[in-house]
Every structure is written in structure tokens, then in C-alpha cells.
Amino acid sequence: MTPLRTLPLSIAPIDGETTDGYLRRLAVVNYTTVAEVRHAVLASIGRATWNTFDPRVGAAIARLADIPAASLEPSFEEHGVWVRCGHDGRWRPRQCERCRRFTNPRRACSACAEGLATETVARGGGYCARHRQWATDAHEFAVDDTWGYGKAEAIVSDRLWPRGVSLSTGELQLSAALCRTAIGEDPAVQVRRRSRAAGRPEPRTYVDFLAFAYPEVVAITDLITTRAFVSRLLDPSASVIIKGKQLSAAVAKLLSAPDNDELRELSIRIVGHAHEAVVYAEGLRRTRQAKQVLCPPARALIVAANRRRACLLRHASPRVLRNRARPRSDGTPPPSVTRNEPLVPDVLALR
Numbered sequence: 121m122t123p124l125r126t127l128p129l130s131i132a133p134i135d136g137e138t139t140d141g142y143l144r145r146l147a148v149v150n151y152t153t154v155a156e157v158r159h160a161v162l163a164s165i166g167r168a169t170w171n172t173f174d175p176r177v178g179a180a181i182a183r184l185a186d187i188p189a190a191s192l193e194p195s196f197e198e199h200g201v202w203v204r205c206g207h208d209g210r211w212r213p214r215q216c217e218r219c220r221r222f223t224n225p226r227r228a229c230s231a232c233a234e235g236l237a238t239e240t241v242a243r244g245g246g247y248c249a250r251h252r253q254w255a256t257d258a259h260e261f262a263v264d265d266t267w268g269y270g271k272a273e274a275i276v277s278d279r280l281w282p283r284g285v286s287l288s289t290g291e292l293q294l295s296a297a298l299c300r301t302a303i304g305e306d307p308a309v310q311v312r313r314r315s316r317a318a319g320r321p322e323p324r325t326y327v328d329f330l331a332f333a334y335p336e337v338v339a340i341t342d343l344i345t346t347r348a349f350v351s352r353l354l355d356p357s358a359s360v361i362i363k364g365k366q367l368s369a370a371v372a373k374l375l376s377a378p379d380n381d382e383l384r385e386l387s388i389r390i391v392g393h394a395h396e397a398v399v400y401a402e403g404l405r406r407t408r409q410a411k412q413v414l415c416p417p418a419r420a421l422i423v424a425a426n427r428r429r430a431c432l433l434r435h436a437s438p439r440v441l442r443n444r445a446r447p448r449s450d451g452t453p454p455p456s457v458t459r460n461e462p463l464v465p466d467v468l469a470l471r
């Protein structure tokens with residue numbers, strides 16, 4: 121092991137900054153390369169291969185940068201994500217001490233990071249209220265509508281975060297697809313004004329809408345992850361068309377936009393897809409071998425949401441599974457498998 125000398129220039133880590141992101145910035149300000157810094161870190165801890173998650177790596181980088189030892193460990197209480205892991209025997213979202221999970225790293229506000237590129241796992245969405253800046257992997261721009269974006273960011277941190285929603289879990293993407301379909305055709309809306317002000321071409325994809333229609337997208341997400349609302353939508357004994365029209369009317373009302381055919385069609389497809397996933401959940405058995413023993417409803421909803429890529433199911437009451445006399449649809453994997461399945465956006469969101 122080689123004793124570690126401190127680098128000449130140090131920088132303060134930003135909130136929730138990842139070890140790799142901090143390392144890149146540290147290399148830049150010291151006019152060296154990431155490879156050289158890594159080499160020094162590995163030599164000091166006597167390892168040959170790089171593992172970002174090795175606590176000795178974080179501690180060695182902190183020594184190298186002359187910052188407090190725990191600076192590169194994000195606070196779990198503040199930034200940890202809420203998971204539905206079943207570790208307490210239930211499948212409600214909570215910050216689980218055993219899982220200690222953080223969200224996927226995303227691009228951080230460069231003004232916070234002294235003008236350099238880095239990534240963060242901090243609680244919240246893509247808006248930095250301090251610098252009035254939007255920053256995600258796809259877009260970074262100065263925000264004009266600071267009131268709307270600030271309010272949306274507060275909703276993400278305070279209300280959506282405890283529901284297990286983050287920028288990568290799928291609900292915001294589905295809402296962006298709904299928003300795009302609801303107002304995408306209307307040239308008067310402020311979404312286009314915002315994207316023009318940021319010097320961008322017309323917003324087209326759901327990724328663009330997530331950035332330029334953030335206040336509207338967050339309002340839709342708040343609605344479609346409200347338990348009472350989504351549970352009413354997901355009653356599979358009701359007509360998909362009626363429930364789909366209810367969803368499109370609610371989204372249109374929220375955006376003060378006219379309810380158009382395309383929005384109705386998308387809403388009906390979203391509800392239809394979710395109803396199929398509910399039917400799949402109703403037929404789930406407790407284990408892969410079980411022919412008759414039913415999977416407990418709360419767990420069945422999470423398994424079906426993951427397997428069928430239907431994020432709405434995560435937010436519904438287990439009481440939506442009414443018809444447990446369904447034929448067997450599948451067996452349920454062990455909880456250890458379910459809790460480690462990655463959350464990916466619904467296919468319908470990614471159009």
C-alpha cells in the first residue's frame with residue numbers, strides 16, 4: 121500500500137454526488153486524468169480493480185481531496201429512495217434500512233458543481249431552485265418559470281418521493297407521454313415557449329416534455345399516483361373504454377386543454393394495459409410450484425407491476441384484486457427476486 125498525498129486543489133462535493141462524478145471533477149480541477157487519480161486511490165488501498173461501491177475507495181478519495189471522510193456518502197435519511205421491498209412483510213413504500221437504496225444517478229446542476237459535469241443521487245427531480253436551472257441527461261437550460269418549476273420540484277420531493285417515484289421509475293415518463301398527447305398539438309401552450317426560450321427545437325419526445333412541461337407532467341403524476349384515483353381506474357370489472365375516458369378527461373381538465381381523440385386513445389390503451397396486468401395479478405400463486413395457494417394481494421400487485429411494466433399498479437390499493445377465483449396466471453418469484461427487479465418505464469410511455 122502506498123501512502124496517499126493530498127492533491128493540490130480540493131472541491132466540495134455537492135448534495136448526493138456520486139463517487140465517480142466527484143472523482144471526475146477532482147481530476148479536472150487538478151489538471152490530471154481520472155485514470156491517474158484512480159491509480160493513486162487503488163495503490164493506497166492495495167487493490168488492483170476499481171469498485172466504486174467499496175467504502176475504502178470513497179474514504180481514499182476523501183483523503184486525497186482533503187475533505188471529511190464521510191463526505192462522499194449521501195445521507196440515506198435525506199436522499200434514500202422509498203422502496204416496496206416486503207422486508208417488513210408488507211409491500212408499502214418506505215425507506216428500508218436493509219435495502220438502503222438510492223435513485224439512479226442523473227446529471228447534476230452544473231452551477232452547483234462549479235461549472236463541471238457530475239452526477240447525483242439526491243432526492244428530487246431535475247430542477248435546481250438555487251440556480252433556476254434544469255439538468256438531466258438529455259437537457260440543461262435556465263428556467264424562466266421559476267414559480268411553476270419550484271412548485272413541481274417541491275411536489276416531487278415531498279409528495280411523490282414517499283410514493284417511491286423518482287425520475288427513473290416510470291410514472292413521470294408515463295405522465296410526460298400523456299402530457300405530450302394532450303397539448304402537443306396546441307401551438308399556444310407555454311411548453312413550446314419554454315423550449316424556444318431555451319434555444320431548443322420543438323419538443324417532440326416524452327423526454328423533451330419531461331423537461332419543458334415539468335410542472336404539467338408533475339401535476340399529472342401526482343394525480344395518477346394518488347391511491348384513490350388509480351384504484352378506481354384499475355377496476356378490471358369496469359369497461360376499459362369508460363375508465364380510459366375518465367383518465368383522459370381528468371388529464372385534460374388538469375391541463376385546461378381540450379380532450380382530444382389521441383389523448384382518449386392513449387388513455388384507453390394505458391388503462392387496458394393496466395387492467396391486463398391486474399388480471400395477471402389476480403391469477404398469481406404464492407410460489408412457482410403452487411397450483412392453488414394465492415399470492416397475497418399487496419405482493420401480487422408489485423410482482424405484476426414489474427413483470428408487466430405497468431407502473432400504475434404500484435400505486436393501487438390491494439383491494440383492486442377482487443376476482444381471486446381467476447385461473448393461475450403464473451407463480452411468484454421469491455421476495456428477494458421481486459425486490460431487486462429494476463423499475464423500468466411502461467412501454468406505452470416510450471413512444
Ligand SMILES: [Zn+2]
Pocket residue numbers: 203205206207216217218219220
Ligand atoms: Zn428492504
Ligand SMILES: [Zn+2]
Pocket residue numbers: 229230231232233248249250251252253
Ligand atoms: Zn444548482
